Amino acid sequence: MKPIRLAAGLGAAFMLSATVSxxxxxxxxxxxxxxxxxxxxxDGLTLLEDSKAEFEKLAGAGFQIDYLNENDRRAKSRADAxxxxxxxxxxxxxxxVALFASSKWIVPLTDYYPADYDYADxxxxxxxxxxxxxxxxxxxxxxxxxxxxxxKDVLEAAGIQPPKTLDELIADVPKLTNAxxxxxxxxxxxxRGSGANVWRWMPFFKAYGGQxxxxxxxxxxxxxxxxxxxxxxxxFKDSAPGTQTGSWxxxxxxxxxxxxxxxxxxxxxxxxxxxxxxxxxVGKIGFLPPPSPLPGGGYGHGLAIAAKANADDASxxxxxxxxxxxxxKENEKRRLDAHQFGELNRTSILSSKxxxxxxGADLGQALAETGKVTAVNFWQDPRWPDLGDRWGIILEELxxxxxxxxxxxxxxxxxxxxxxxxxx
Amino acid sequence: xxxxxxxxxxxxxxxxxxxxxxxxxxxxxxIVIALQNRxxxxxxxxxVWLSNFVDLFLDRRFLNAVxxxxxxxxxxxxxxxxxxxxxxxxxxEVASPRLRNVYCLLFIxxxxxxxxxxxxxxxxxxxPLYGIATYPYRLLTGGLIFDPLSKPGTALFAxxxxxxxxxxxxxxxxxxxxxxxxxxxxxxAARLDHAKRWQIHAYVTLPMLKAPLISLMFVKMIESLxxxxxxxxxxxxxxxxATETLDMYAFSQGFIESGKVSYASAMAVLMMIATVIxxxxxxxxxxx
Numbered sequence: 001m002k003p004i005r006l007a008a009g010l011g012a013a014f015m016l017s018a019t020v021s022x023x024x025x026x027x028x029x030x031x032x033x034x035x036x037x038x039x040x041x042x043d044g045l046t047l048l049e050d051s052k053a054e055f056e057k058l059a060g061a062g063f064q065i066d067y068l069n070e071n072d073r074r075a076k077s078r079a080d081a082x083x084x085x086x087x088x089x090x091x092x093x094x095x096x097v098a099l100f101a102s103s104k105w106i107v108p109l110t111d112y113y114p115a116d117y118d119y120a121d122x123x124x125x126x127x128x129x130x131x132x133x134x135x136x137x138x139x140x141x142x143x144x145x146x147x148x149x150x151x152k153d154v155l156e157a158a159g160i161q162p163p164k165t166l167d168e169l170i171a172d173v174p175k176l177t178n179a180x181x182x183x184x185x186x187x188x189x190x191x192r193g194s195g196a197n198v199w200r201w202m203p204f205f206k207a208y209g210g211q212x213x214x215x216x217x218x219x220x221x222x223x224x225x226x227x228x229x230x231x232x233x234x235x236f237k238d239s240a241p242g243t244q245t246g247s248w249x250x251x252x253x254x255x256x257x258x259x260x261x262x263x264x265x266x267x268x269x270x271x272x273x274x275x276x277x278x279x280x281x282v283g284k285i286g287f288l289p290p291p292s293p294l295p296g297g298g299y300g301h302g303l304a305i306a307a308k309a310n311a312d313d314a315s316x317x318x319x320x321x322x323x324x325x326x327x328x329k330e331n332e333k334r335r336l337d338a339h340q341f342g343e344l345n346r347t348s349i350l351s352s353k354x355x356x357x358x359x360g361a362d363l364g365q366a367l368a369e370t371g372k373v374t375a376v377n378f379w380q381d382p383r384w385p386d387l388g389d390r391w392g393i394i395l396e397e398l399x400x401x402x403x404x405x406x407x408x409x410x411x412x413x414x415x416x417x418x419x420x421x422x423x424x
Numbered sequence: 425x426x427x428x429x430x431x432x433x434x435x436x437x438x439x440x441x442x443x444x445x446x447x448x449x450x451x452x453x454x455i456v457i458a459l460q461n462r463x464x465x466x467x468x469x470x471x472v473w474l475s476n477f478v479d480l481f482l483d484r485r486f487l488n489a490v491x492x493x494x495x496x497x498x499x500x501x502x503x504x505x506x507x508x509x510x511x512x513x514x515x516x517e518v519a520s521p522r523l524r525n526v527y528c529l530l531f532i533x534x535x536x537x538x539x540x541x542x543x544x545x546x547x548x549x550x551x552p553l554y555g556i557a558t559y560p561y562r563l564l565t566g567g568l569i570f571d572p573l574s575k576p577g578t579a580l581f582a583x584x585x586x587x588x589x590x591x592x593x594x595x596x597x598x599x600x601x602x603x604x605x606x607x608x609x610x611x612x613a614a615r616l617d618h619a620k621r622w623q624i625h626a627y628v629t630l631p632m633l634k635a636p637l638i639s640l641m642f643v644k645m646i647e648s649l650x651x652x653x654x655x656x657x658x659x660x661x662x663x664x665x666a667t668e669t670l671d672m673y674a675f676s677q678g679f680i681e682s683g684k685v686s687y688a689s690a691m692a693v694l695m696m697i698a699t700v701i702x703x704x705x706x707x708x709x710x711x712x
Contacts, residue, residue: 071660075680082464082683103465180567182553190574192662241552244574245662259553382465389681393485393665402576402664 029060031318036309037065038080039091040073040301044141044335044343048326051334059321070247071193074385081105085308088319092138093301094129095194099382101132106304108135112320117328121346125374129300132380138302139327140345144267145296145374146203147366148288151281154183154261162262162288166207169262169291170231176261177238185238187251187260190399194378194388196247197395202377203264203294204228212379218417221410229398229406236399244400256280264290266299267370270363271341287366289373296374303327383420390416451696458690464683476690486691488665489673492580493649496669499584500591500648505641507592512599513625528597535594543657546586547573550658573659576666583651583658583667591647595640602633638710642703649699670695 039045045065056062066087068076077090081100092100100106109130113119119127119139126143130136150162158176163169173185189200208231210224236244240254248266255263256272256279263269272278273285290296303326305319325331327345335343336354344350356364378384394409396402403409458476462469480486515527534542549557552571561570572582606629614624630637652671655661661668661676668676670691678688 071680078464078683079679099465179569182567190663192660241569241571242574244571245659386682396662397664400574400576400663400666402666 030314030321031059031061032314034061035059035063035089035319035322036087037063037089037091037303037322038073038077038087039065039067039089039303040070041067042141042301042343043338043340044331045326047334047338047340047343048331051331055322055325058325059318061318063322070195074195081306081308085306087306088309088315089322090304090306091141091301092304093195094299094376095378095388096385097130097137097304098132098380099385100304101135101137102382105307106137107307107310107316109138109305109320109323110136112305112316113139113324114321117324121329121348122327123345123347123350125298125371126300126302126345129298129376130302138300138304139323140300140302141327142268142342143298143300143302143345144367145298145370146264146290146294147267147270147296147370148262148264148290149255149269149273150262150286150288151258151260151284152286153284158261162286163291164288166204166231166291166294169264170235173235173238173262182259184240184254184260186235186262186264187240187243187254188232188236189247189251190236190239190244190396191247191250192389192392192396193247194385194392196392197399198388198392199297199299199378200264201228201232201395203290203297204231206295206375206377207293213381213417213421216421218414218421220417221414225410226406229395229410232395233398233406245396264294266297267367268342270366271339271359274359274363275339275341287363289366289370292373294373295377296370298374298376383423387413387417387420454689454692454696457686458693460686462686464679464685469686472686476687477694479687480690480694485665485668485673486670489668489670489691492665492667493669493671495580496584496651496667497645497648499581500587500651501641501644503584503588504592504595504644505637507588508595508599508640509630509637511593511596512603513629515596515600516603517621524600528600531593531597534590537590539590539653540657542586542590543654546582546589547658550582574663576663579659579663579666583654586654586658587648587651591644595644598640599633599637602636603629606632642707645703645706649695 045067049065052062067073073091074093074096077087077092078096078099080086081090082103082105090100090106092106097106110119119136122130122140123143125145126140127136129143130138130140148162154176155162155172160172160175161168163172169186176185177183189197191197193199205220205225205228208224208227210220210222210228212218212220240251240259242250243254251260251263252265252269252272254260255265255269258280270287274282276282303323305316305323310316310319329346329348332344332346332349336349336352336358339358341359344355349355378388391413394403394413398404398406398409459471459473460469461472461476511531515524519527537545546557549555550571550573552558552569552574558570558572562568572578610628610632611624614628619627650671651669652675655667655669655672656675659667661672665673674688674691674695677684677691
């Protein structure tokens, strides 16, 4: 009897200790320290900060987001990731995800993204942008393509139909400019950067049949690039003041304050344009896909797990949980309730009745139409930011008149691209 | 008879050693990196010796950056000294002691502002549509647009004006205080000889202040070398490369565009050598 009692006693003690350990483990916080995030300003992230207590309860620690504007965020995250590694989570985008992934500055996301948070619910286009080399690297915070947003009242007054082709756009823009009354035909991006002026220039390049590389051989120095640049410079004559050295903020700011007739920009603009808090042109605007054959610039920004700051598995799990929570359906619903159009990425939200009730059928249809012409216009390679930024400077020089030889600029870029090609 | 003691050595040696470590280690490290081909995106590197320096002299943006830096240095130092001496003398001549104190307080405020804040304030002030600094132009021309930060001919001067606004007014306060410390007799003697006000300052007071004014100019020359924050916020080196100074270009190459830290270090090393040579020559010339 005694051995049986002893065995039973030991068994009970083992079960008890296992249960206690399980409970202890279940209650053990996933995060042991606040998650440090380097991001660029987004309404969705600002809203997220209101729910900080919720994450603290879930993970056992809070989070701290440092914000820098897009170009600064790119520079700082690159410097941080390659040196000290202070941040647990980086805000990455379509332009630098290849560089960050191939440099091993971030780790594959889905290894640490809890299954309950349903990554497959994200818009398939954004999932595609977040994927490099067959692995998913970030969870989207924003993304999409381009839309043409135009002022119905201004076009009607000028007797002009919304342009459906690029040729019509080129012809209409000068007619819509009336500088004396503070109205400009279009707003473009002049500021240097692969995600700034080059981003807006690329649809013209692609529309005229341009290609970046054939294998490792640069083929962009072509008639298509010259024509795209000349068209861009021609349109810039009617671009709103401040955009020559400005980017997204300046061009959308000019449109939302009522100074621009037509704007072809990334899709978040449409949500801002119908929001009375951010727009002075509510009720006066229409939406269409970009004039044919301009392709939309497919893009996606999101959160990725840093490699250096998350040296062990526990830290990576913590960062993964933060990203999953930040991009969860619950938080996305909060963004929808706050009318943050540009921050919506999940198909369950975009196809919901609440979305249609808020934004109407026109915008939904335009988004569906523009999805068909959305494409990846940039060179999907880790060396893209380097090449894109170099072209951004030359393009800024051309826009501001510091240089005038388009072909000379392209020759210079080709020489640089040949150097880059050797580095692979 | 003076006794030899080890006390000075005890105090001086650790301090000098710390200073040497703090200044020499980063400098030597920069020189070493400049002789390699390190890039942020890869841990691999090799020794390329002087190749980065040779490439720099074939790089049109580097040559442009040298020229822009020279222009920046001349414009900001000259304008700061003119504004400082002009305002200092003006306050000395026309303002009562109480009013001088008010002016001094007001003139010190700009330099107390962080450079980045000052740059943002003025960037918005120069906005072609909403800026307060461009408002008079719009008013006088019936609404014509003037965008100084996007014009290659005006961008450098627009950014330099912020630097002068901060330092010129601050130096004006110093010039005023220097004028107030001068003995009154030479000024009274000049007045008895019926010298005009401008003659008193041109031939009496300012020559008496030659040494401190030269020191102020050297301080400003060194300060002007650190133009990065203003230019980064206001133009990022643009339009094109019109305001791209050496430090801005080095940062671009190191961290914004290519991650070429060795190439950026080569620029930093050249800047250091050029600065040391230039300042040594100027200092010797001034002292001669």
